[in-house]
Amino acid sequence: xxxxxxxxxxxxxxxxxxxxxxxxxxxxxxxxxxxxxxxxxxxxxxxxxxxxxxxxxxxxxxxxxxxxxxxxxxxxxxxxxxxxxxxxxxxxxxxxxxxxxxxxxxxxxxxxxxxx
Amino acid sequence: xxxxxxxxxxxxxxxxxxxxxxxxxxxxxxxxxxxxxxxxxxxxxxxxxxxxxxxxxxxxxxxxxxxxxxxxxxxxxxxxxxxxxxxxxxxxxxxxxxxxxxxxxxxxxxxxxxx
Numbered sequence: 587x588x589x590x591x592x593x594x595x596x597x598x599x600x601x602x603x604x605x606x607x608x609x610x611x612x613x614x615x616x617x618x619x620x621x622x623x624x625x626x627x628x629x630x631x632x633x634x635x636x637x638x639x640x641x642x643x644x645x646x647x648x649x650x651x652x653x654x655x656x657x658x659x660x661x662x663x664x665x666x667x668x669x670x671x672x673x674x675x676x677x678x679x680x681x682x683x684x685x686x687x688x689x690x691x692x693x694x695x696x697x698x699x700x701x702x
Numbered sequence: 703x704x705x706x707x708x709x710x711x712x713x714x715x716x717x718x719x720x721x722x723x724x725x726x727x728x729x730x731x732x733x734x735x736x737x738x739x740x741x742x743x744x745x746x747x748x749x750x751x752x753x754x755x756x757x758x759x760x761x762x763x764x765x766x767x768x769x770x771x772x773x774x775x776x777x778x779x780x781x782x783x784x785x786x787x788x789x790x791x792x793x794x795x796x797x798x799x800x801x802x803x804x805x806x807x808x809x810x811x812x813x814x815x816x817x
Contacts (some may be wrong), residue, residue, distance in 0.1 A: 617802070617803055628807060628810065629795075629810075631804045634803050642803070642804040674745065676747065688802065689737050689752055689803060689805055691747070691805075693748070696746070
């Protein structure tokens, strides 16, 4: 069973640019969550999508956005990049059903974004 | 507001030693879930365990065991007879009822197991 796939794995951008990151969840998983990991702030929740709808949102500015497609694949976009956006962006998928599996996430290896 | 504290930033042990990773949490909810995740050098977090707030039974899975104590708001993780392959960063996390997959993570504990 293929795991969670994130692309690209590494990318370098300059301030002011925008970036789009992609995530393909495990087959059959309908929920995709995004997390930002930095040395200073640690792991922080960005948002969660389930069946193409945003189900939860973290405390990030509107420059951070996401979407989910009908095949459960998800993208996140960061516009007007700032130096502080340099981070490892982790995508996680799950069945998405409320109850016993809540929080049991399968993570990808992440997309490492460097903003110069 | 939720908060998860992992006071141990880094722990180094020699193989076969037992090691306990501490986790203290704060939440106003009476229903919540606690987790442990492992992050090896490759980067992807690996789910280890989930407990709900109504189940204080300790759990053992092979060399891993977890001690959940609501009275002290702690959810500690013990690795028995540690191995080099256990070297990783371990994260404790918390989610509240209705929060879906919105987890609040601790800052992590880097475990180094040496020969």
